[in-house]
Amino acid sequence: MEFFDNHKKLFGATFLLFLGLTTLVAILPAIHNQRNNAPLPNAEVLSDDAVKGKAVFIANGCVACHTQQVRNVDMDKTWGSRPSIAADYAGIHRTDIWRNTATLMGTERTGPDLTNIGSRQPSIDWNLVHLYNPRIVVKESIMPAYPWMFTIKEEPAKADVVVNVPEEFLKGKTGKVVATRQALQLVAYLQSLKQTPLPDGRPAPEFLYKRAEKKIAAADGAAQGLDGAALYATNCQSCHQANGEGLKGAFPSLKDSKIVLDDNPEIMVNIIMNGYNGREKEGFPPMPAVGTDNKLSAEEIAAIMNHEKTSWGNSAKQVTPEQIKQIVDAIKVKAN
The missing domain is CATH 1.10.760.10 (Cytochrome c-like domain)
Structure with missing residues (x-):
């Protein structure tokens, strides 16, 4: 009973038990998984702009409406050439020692899945127009517009990326719509989202519950x-x-x-x-x-x-x- 009456021993033992269990149940399995799982051999590393664009993607809450996971059901075939596998996410690492990083797999698909958007829609012009105001290209879109990622210039510089926005969406503003660095970084991240082909000889997982072709x-x-x-x-x-x-x-x-x-x-x-x-x-x-x-x-x-x-x-x-x-x-x- 002396042990239970001594708060130092009690809390010390509790802390050691918690530390031991955390190491056995969480830390060691995580280290094991990281050592034994790797990205696919031909997976491309994100460019500096794409890394910054990913931060913009996270900061603007895009994951609330867009997933990045192609499920192994036939209805998801429109989002990718194959179902997603664990190796697709193996290259995601912690932001730093204190912070984890979002995998961005998402839980709700209000908007289209973005796993393979870099292949489905590689046009930088389309992406910038869509970002400025989604209703320009998809009239029924409920996605919010991001006009603050663009500036209006009467005389754009040669290095500026001009966005072709129809006059009715300029709301009386004159000049040319120019993409900011933030917009270009976000688009760079979206363009980097492409499903990596599986190594030669490895069959792609089958989509389940195939529907009859219309x-x-x-x-x-x-x-x-x-x-x-x-x-x-x-x-x-x-x-x-x-x-x-x-x-x-x-x-x-x-x-x-x-x-x-x-x-x-x-x-x-x-x-x-x-x-x-x-x-x-x-x-x-x-x-x-x-x-x-x-x-x-x-x-x-x-x-x-x-x-x-x-x-x-x-x-x-x-x-x-x-x-x-x-x-x-x-x-x-x-x-x-």
Whole structure:
């Protein structure tokens, strides 16, 4: 009983027990995990700007609405080419000895998952416009705007990054919208978010609960392939808009486009697979290689092209998956 009556011995023993349990249950397993888990071999280290952009991401509470975890269910396939694995997060380390760092996996997906956003939307121009005011590119967006990350200048310097914002969103302000260093760092972080390919020979985990692919029926009842409208909405609509008219001064229109209406699909396929920068003098930013970045199949590309060729008043000759596959194979041969 003397032990329980002596507060020094009692609290000393309690502290030692707590320290021992913490070491056994928390510290040693954490050290073991850190030694035995490593990032994937070809994982890229964040650049200095991306590291600072991650801090901006955290400071603005972006994790409240955006996750960074592709679950192994089929509905998450739109966010990444494979389900996330532990190695995807192995490169995350403590901020310093006193502070841990947020993994940013998130718990609520009010906005899209960002695990692979660097591949899905690599355009710096789109990201900056979206950051200035999301309603410019997605009318139904509930994401808050971040205009304080930009400044208005009458005469931007050569080094300034000018953002093509439509006049109606400037609210009477004159001059050019210029991205601040903070905005550029945040976009650098978003562009760095790309799923690292698994090492050669290692199969990717399967997505569970696969859904049947939606087919579009023709007038005679024959199946005509995948849902081009849905694929367009996923891969193209954020820039070219639901009405196909794009955004003046930012993203070109597909409505009445000579390339879309051309009966020869080669140029259009080449743009989808390799991107395009031929209209920079008109103020349009380079288009990313959507087909390559998003690993679109010939069937998916054909469905998207047919949607664009027959929508918004367009009336052009449709293509077949076989045609697209031949062109894609030819493009790959030229690239090699």
